Amino acid sequence: MVLLVLPVRRMFPAMRVKIAGLDPHQQYYIAMDIVPVDNKRYRYVYHSSKWMVAGNADSPVPPRVYIHPDSLASGDTWMRQVVSFDKLKLTNNELDDQGHIILHSMHKYQPRVHIIRKDFSSELSPNKPVPSGNGVKTFSFPETVFTTVTAYQNQQITRLKIDRNPFAKGFRDSGRNRTGLEAIMETYAFWRPPVRTLTFEDFTNMQKQQVHFIYIVPNLESRLKTLYN
Amino acid sequence: MVLLVLPVRRMFPAMRVKIAGLDPHQQYYIAMDIVPVDNKRYRYVYHSSKWMVAGNADSPVPPRVYIHPDSLASGDTWMRQVVSFDKLKLTNNELDDQGHIILHSMHKYQPRVHIIRKDFSSELSPNKPVPSGNGVKTFSFPETVFTTVTAYQNQQITRLKIDRNPFAKGFRDSGRNRTGLEAIMETYAFWRPPVRTLTFEDFTNMQKQQVHFIYIVPNLESRLKTLYN
DNA sequence: GGTTTCCCACCTAGGTGATAACTT
């Protein structure tokens, strides 16, 4: 008998967005996928504290889509809350059959948020690419690009994760819980104020509207674990 | 500031049913509600180990429906699995606003399983009675009648719950884990073999079919906790 | 005196980074 162990990890910090401009009475799915940023493989260079190109990317992995568990819901419901993707799980096992998002280690990725009108969702599946067309709108934010690792390369990332993730409380250095974090965030030049505003033509056939996404915490490195048998 | 504490308890043992005879391609909700068996209030008489009538029932409580979390799903999906209601929660707080099922202590109740065709579900809500009509079929089993309590009256019930509920493992008497249980089950004359078969006219406009419900564990006493502020 | 509330130790279930062992 073979027992499958599933060392899969959540993405942390999680993407959190606030949405406006939907038709309150229309039904929508909201989904996330994660796409490669380029065709490169990266290596962390300690003395310069930077990720450097180190060859070409590995071959593509099966496409996976995380369908937000509150789906299906009305525009009204989606807009009332901050939509959090904290239960999204990553793995580097290309044979994963649990619907988790599969990524290569040491590559750069970009999460995308998809808003999918119900009547356009017949093709929606965790194992197929998100359909495109009139009933689907896709958003991504440059500041959410992250690099995958199996062991943390940068001690500041580790510190940030320990300070922010409730499940890592056991590793907290009870001396400087909050103040240390501020300094770390300042270190990251790509950190941005938490509110982003995008405009797009509302796909409910109403007039143009503003859509606000509040992106609260950026992703920096995201640790993978593997599934094996 | 007022913090609400929610001493609500799961129903245990949970109802578990196996369903056949649905249209595999049709979409269904499955739901449970719990209805009074009579208009009496009961008291446990120790020397005879029996529940005896002790006055009339309390005034009715707000109707609540537990919609199975796998809803909405196809007939095919429902029929492939044992459908378990183990996350259904009970409370005796009539002001509960979390959608839990509200019951009076020391009353007799009967759980009912409802199978609701999707196109008939517009009225379905946790706070409204289950609609009736052609697209809804309701089932109940006499052996699942139970009595509500806030503290267990019968030591054999306590024993059975401790032995069967994983969350009560800390109270187990590691001497007679299994054999003691058998004796307890024999004590209950209303215990039945685990498979029940009912026939009904399939409401998907197909020919008559058999519907099998496997009711696996009977409910005996179900402990309530209250919500307060 | 019977019933209910409140708090507790003790569980299940599962999400952390550290670290030693393993792989390439």
Place this chain on the structure above:
DNA sequence: AAGTTATCACCTAGGTGGGAAACC
């Protein structure tokens, strides 16, 4: 040498009945 895997102590989160206290 560098990257990955397996295991671990330590958390969060939440479901148990016991039993003292409170209620009525």
